[in-house]
Amino acid sequence: MNKKEKLVIVGAGMASGRMLEHLFETDPERFDITLFGAEPRGNYDRIMLSPVLSGEKSLRSDRHA
Ligand SMILES: Cc1cc2nc3c(=O)[nH]c(=O)nc-3n(C[C@H](O)[C@H](O)[C@H](O)COP(=O)(O)OP(=O)(O)OC[C@H]3O[C@@H](n4cnc5c(N)ncnc54)[C@H](O)[C@@H]3O)c2cc1C
Numbered sequence: 001m002n003k004k005e006k007l008v009i010v011g012a013g014m015a016s017g018r019m020l021e022h023l024f025e026t027d028p029e030r031f032d033i034t035l036f037g038a039e040p041r042g043n044y045d046r047i048m049l050s051p052v053l054s055g056e057k058s059l060r061s062d063r064h065a
Contacts, residue, residue: 008036
């Protein structure tokens, strides 16, 4: 039985989110992944923060996870 490599990620932000999407698309079985996030919610699109804070868009439409 092959043992998975361990991958520890600190920060559930946009860069780590995109990296995880790429890993799951290309090699989903390769890593045993642990993700540490400082925020009480999952990854979200920070680029949408400005329209959400200005009231142009709702918080719900800003969520990815
Ligand atoms: C209001 C606003 C509007 C923006 N608009 C745009 C835009 O229009 N276009 C654009 O290209 N960019 C925009 N940006 C910038 C864009 O959001 C960032 O470039 C991008 O989020 C950086 O991604 P990142 O993964 O490197 O960092 P972040 O997305 O900041 O993620 C880092 C994560 O790591 C966590 N973290 C940090 N230290 C620790 C720790 N020790 N332990 C656990 N977790 C930790 C943080 O809580 C955070 O969740 C905007 C940013 C803001 C704030």
